[in-house]
Amino acid sequence: MIIEIDNVELYFNNKSVLNGVYLKAEAGKITGILGSNGCGKSCLLNISFGNLKAKYSLIRINNTPILKPLYQTKLVSYLPQHHFIPNKMMIKTAFKLFKVDWDVFVNTFETLTPYKNFYFKKLSGGERRIIEIYLTLKCPRKIVFLDEPFSHVAPLYIEKIKALIEEEKQKKAIVITDHMYEHIIAVSDTIYLLKNGCTKLIDNVKELEDYKYLSIGTLD
Numbered sequence: 101m102i103i104e105i106d107n108v109e110l111y112f113n114n115k116s117v118l119n120g121v122y123l124k125a126e127a128g129k130i131t132g133i134l135g136s137n138g139c140g141k142s143c144l145l146n147i148s149f150g151n152l153k154a155k156y157s158l159i160r161i162n163n164t165p166i167l168k169p170l171y172q173t174k175l176v177s178y179l180p181q182h183h184f185i186p187n188k189m190m191i192k193t194a195f196k197l198f199k200v201d202w203d204v205f206v207n208t209f210e211t212l213t214p215y216k217n218f219y220f221k222k223l224s225g226g227e228r229r230i231i232e233i234y235l236t237l238k239c240p241r242k243i244v245f246l247d248e249p250f251s252h253v254a255p256l257y258i259e260k261i262k263a264l265i266e267e268e269k270q271k272k273a274i275v276i277t278d279h280m281y282e283h284i285i286a287v288s289d290t291i292y293l294l295k296n297g298c299t300k301l302i303d304n305v306k307e308l309e310d311y312k313y314l315s316i317g318t319l320d
């Protein structure tokens with residue numbers, strides 16, 4: 101499975117946000133997007149998922165244009181930047197809805213074992229995020245978009261999430277963005293820098309310094 105996001109143009113009140121985006125993600129690879137605050141990363145994921153309408157955008161899957169919002173195809177799961185599971189939903193209900201096995205989950209995240217019958221509102225922000233990331237990654241969808249999965253998550257859990265991402269990439273196309281650039285660089289097979297509304301394919305991570313995303317010497 102190959103997904104391409106092409107020719108995206110997005111404006112808010114005549115201000116251009118995206119104007120020359122091309123991004124390709126494929127099963128077996130993790131595609132990372134880096135970029136500074138406000139450069140349009142979340143907008144790009146929302147446009148790709150289909151819940152934000154751009155002036156122009158073209159999504160192709162295996163070379164075939166997708167003319168309806170991607171979320172209507174049941175091919176994609178999406179972790180937005182903010183909590184998306186309702187406060188009043190029970191955790192076990194969410195696992196059932198996403199068709200994800202609770203017992204396998206608690207094998208990896210033992211400390212969350214007592215929470216099966218809790219409502220989401222009873223969890224800390226990070227605990228909630230871990231469950232949302234896990235459900236987004238593990239549910240039976242072929243394309244996964246992850247917007248800031250590492251923020252608000254403790255270092256040990258970040259390592260577990262990275263391992264899960266590596267595991268899931270074998271059968272899924274995963275697109276990921278986060279400001280924790282070291283983790284994005286570590287997991288990604290392909291990296292795009294989003295800058296001035298355009299994506300730039302990064303061949304060598306030192307280019308992240310040349311394009312002034314990172315200070316010179318950061319990666320030494």
Ligand SMILES: Nc1ncnc2c1ncn2[C@@H]1O[C@H](COP(=O)(O)OP(=O)(O)OP(=O)(O)O)[C@@H](O)[C@H]1O
Pocket residue numbers: 112117135136137138139140141142143144
């Ligand atoms: N609904 C909206 N109306 C007007 N402007 C918006 C709207 N949503 C986003 N923007 C603007 O679009 C730009 C891109 O926003 P976006 O959230 O995609 O950035 P981002 O790269 O994800 O940033 P961050 O890393 O800080 O989360 C920003 O300048 C933002 O102010």
